[in-house]
Amino acid sequence: MKMVKFYILALTLVLSVASTASWPHTPPQHAKVYFIGIEDGAVVSSPVHLKFGIEGFGITPAGTTTKRRHTAGHHHLLVDVQELPDMDEPIPEDSRHIHFDQGETAAIIELPPGKHTLQLLLGDEDHEPQDPPLFSEKITITVE
Numbered sequence: 001m002k003m004v005k006f007y008i009l010a011l012t013l014v015l016s017v018a019s020t021a022s023w024p025h026t027p028p029q030h031a032k033v034y035f036i037g038i039e040d041g042a043v044v045s046s047p048v049h050l051k052f053g054i055e056g057f058g059i060t061p062a063g064t065t066t067k068r069r070h071t072a073g074h075h076h077l078l079v080d081v082q083e084l085p086d087m088d089e090p091i092p093e094d095s096r097h098i099h100f101d102q103g104e105t106a107a108i109i110e111l112p113p114g115k116h117t118l119q120l121l122l123g124d125e126d127h128e129p130q131d132p133p134l135f136s137e138k139i140t141i142t143v144e
């Protein structure tokens with residue numbers, strides 16, 4: 001009987017630790033990424049100057065191996081991407097999924113005239129989204 005009691009106590013302890021601990025790559029609830037200085041519906045000319053904001057989490061280059069990787073990531077710009085990529089896989093790398101591996105927080109991109117959507121998605125040292133993922137509102141801009 002004593003054994004059983006000990007087991008239950010130990011289990012309770014493990015559960016309480018699990019529920020309060022912050023796991024690696026888990027941004028706090030208030031964390032967010034967003035565009036600075038450009039809003040949904042903006043009319044702009046190409047090249048488009050973009051600034052990427054982040055709050056509640058940090059920026060670190062791709063491939064970071066220190067503890068910093070648990071509390072920071074790097075930006076990805078999704079251009080004309082209809083649906084967010086698989087959150088359990090590395091973010092694709094192509095002309096519509098642009099990685100900012102050096103930890104850049106600004107970009108100048110060429111876009112053809114017309115409507116385009118832009119969205120930010122943060123990724124970890126292996127280019128995978130955090131859990132839960134940090135992504136911005138998707139904005140639509142018109143390039144003149």
Ligand SMILES: [Cu+2]
Nearest residue numbers: 062099123127
């Ligand atoms: Cu990346």
